[in-house]
Amino acid sequence: VSMLFHNRKTQLLLVNSLTFGLEVCLAAGITYVPPLLLEVGVEEKFMTMVLGIGPVLGLVFVPLIGSASDHWHSSYGRRRPFIWMLCLGVLLSLFVIPHASSLASLFALNTRPLEIAFLILGIGLLDFCGQVCFTPLEALLSDLFQEPDNCRQAFSLYAFMISLGGCIGYLLPAIDWGGSFLAPYLGGQETCLFSLLAVIFLGCVLATLFVTEEAATQADVLDGPALKDAPPKPSPPACCSCQLSRSSCLLQARHMMQALRNLCTLVPRLHSLYCRIPKVIRRLFVAELCSWMALMTFMLFYTDFVGEGLYHGVPRAKPGTDARRHYDEGVRMGSLGLFLQCVTSIFFSTIMDRMVKQFGTRAVYLASVVFFPMAAFVMCLSHSVVVVTISAALTGFTFSALQILPYTLASLYHHEKQVFLHKYKSKEEEDAARLDKKSAFSKGHLSSQKLPYQNGHAGSLFSSSSSSSSPPAAGSALCVSSSCDVSLMMMVGEPDSVAPGRGICLDLAILDSAFLLSQVVPSLFMGSIVQFTQSVTAYMVSAAGFGLVAIYFATKVVFDKSDMAK
Secondary structure, three states: OHHHHOOHHHHHHHHHHHHHHHHHHHHHHHHHHHHHHHHOOOOHHHHHHHHOHHHHHHHHHHHHHHHHHHOOOOOOOOOHHHHHHHHHHHHHHHHHOOOHHHHHHHHOOOHHHHHHHHHHHHHHHHHHHHHHOHHHHHHHHHHHOOOHHHHHHHHHHHHHHHHHHHHHHHHHHHOOHHHOOOHHHHOOHHHHHHHHHHHHHHHHHHHHHHOOOOOOHHHHHHHOHHHOOOOOOOOOOHHHHHHHHHOHHHHHHHHHHHHHHHHHOHHHHHHHHHHOOOHHHHHHHHHHHHHHHHHHHHHHHHHHHHHHHHOOOOOOOOOOOHHHHHHHHHHHHHHHHHHHHHHHHHHHHHHHHHHHHHHOHHHHHHHHHHHHHHHHHHHHHOOOHHHHHHHHHHOHHHHHHHHHHHHHHHHHHHHOHHHHOOOOOOHHHHHHHHHHHHHHHHHHHHOOOOEEOOOOOEEOOOOOOOOOOHHHHHHHHOHHHOHHHHHHHHHHOOOOOOOOOOOHHHHHHHHHHHHHHHHHHHHHHHHHHHHHHOOOHHHHHHHHHHHHHHHHHHOOOOOOHHHHHO
C-alpha cells in the first residue's frame, strides 16, 4: 500500500482529486446561489455585487498566500497547510449556506436580515476559499512534477479534472434531490444538495493526506535550484543541530510576530508583490488577463444572451407567460452549451500533451487564443440555435489551453531560472555562489600556507580523501558557513539579510489574479454596455473584442530561450 501511494501516477491522481472536488463545489454552489439570494429578497443589482465578493478578496489575498507558501516550513510541507486551511473555509461555507435560516433563528427574532447576512457570508467564503485554494494546489503540482514534460502532463490532468468537476457540478443542481431517497435523511433540496457536496469534498480533501508533498523539494528550497546537480554534502555538524533545536521556539514566536506585522503592512506588501514582477511573468499575466476576460465575458452572460437574444424571452416577465417560458427555455439551452464546453475541454485536456509535442507550445497556445474571437463572431452573426451552441461548445479548446499552458510556462521559467529569471536569484543561491568563491580563494591561497585551527590541527581546508582526521576539522571550521547554518539564518532572519528568493507559488498566484480580475471587470461594466446598446449581442461583441486584444498580447509571451534573445 505504501508503494502504491508513492507511485507518481497515484500522487498525481491524489492531488487532482481535490481539483475535482473544488470545481464540483464551485460549479454547483455558485450555480444554485442566485436563486437562494432572490428568494430571500436580494435585488438583482445587489446579487451581482455579492457574487463579486470572492474574486475581489482573492485579488487582495492570493499574492500574499502565494508568497507565504513559498517561504513556509513545516512537517507537512509548504503547500498543504494552506490548502487545508482554505478547504476548511469551503466546508464551513457548505454548512452555512443551506442552514442560513436556522442559524439566523438562533440569534434574532426577525430572521430575514440575519439570514441574508449568513447567506452572503457563506457565498463569499465559498467563492473566496474555493478559488484561492487552486493557487497552492497548482504550486504543489509544479513542485511534484518539475520537468517540463511531466509538468505539462500533470496540468493536462488538472484541466481534465476541472472540466469533469464542472460537468458534474452543473448537473447536480438539476436533479430533484427533494424527491430522492436521500431526502428523508438529509432534508430538502438545498440541504440535501449541499450535504452531498460536503461529503464529496471531504473525501477529496482526505486524499491529500497521502500526498508525499516535499520529500525532494524541501532540499531544493534550502539549497536552491542551482545546486540540484551538486555532489552530496556531508551530514551537518552537531553544533548546527543544537542551534536548530534551540531556535525552534524562537521560530514559532517569530512566525506569529511576522504574521501580525504583515497585517499592518498589507498595502505596501501588495504593492511590492505586484510591482516586482519579472518581465516574462508580466507578459504572461497580461495575455492571460485579456484571454480570461474574453472567455469569462462569454461564460458569465451566455445563458442570458441565448434566453433574450435567440429565444426572445423576457427575464422579468411573470411566471407562466410566453415571454418568461421562452426565456427559461433559452437559459436551459445556454446551460447545455456551457455543459458541452466542459465536455470539449475534457477532450482537449486528454490530447493537449500530444498536441504540444506535435506542434509546440507556441502554436497550440496562439491557436487557442485566435480560435475564441472567431467563435464569438459566429455567435454574434448567427441566429441559429444549433450553430451558436456548437460554437459555444468549441470554446472548450480555449478553456482547456488556458488551464494548462500558462502554468506549464511558469513552471518552465522557474525550472530554468538562470535563463528566464536570472535577476531574481534566491538568497540561498547567492550564499552558495559566495561560498564557492570563498572556497576557491581559500583553496588557492591556503595550499601554500598551513594555518593553525582551534583544534590544534594544521592543514588545508580541502584535504585529500586519504586523510581521515581532516574532515572533522574542516567541518568545525566551516560550521558557521554550512548549509545548515545558512538555512537557519534564512528561517530566523537577520536585520540586514537579503529578501528571500522568488518562489513559484507567488507567480502562480499572479496568474490566478488574472482569472479573478477577469470576473470582476465584466461584472462592473457589461450591464452598462448592454443598457446603452439595448442589445444582449453586446455581450458576445465585447467577448470577441477582448479576444482580439488577447491575440496581440499572446504574441508577446515568452515560450522558449530564443524569445529571451529577442
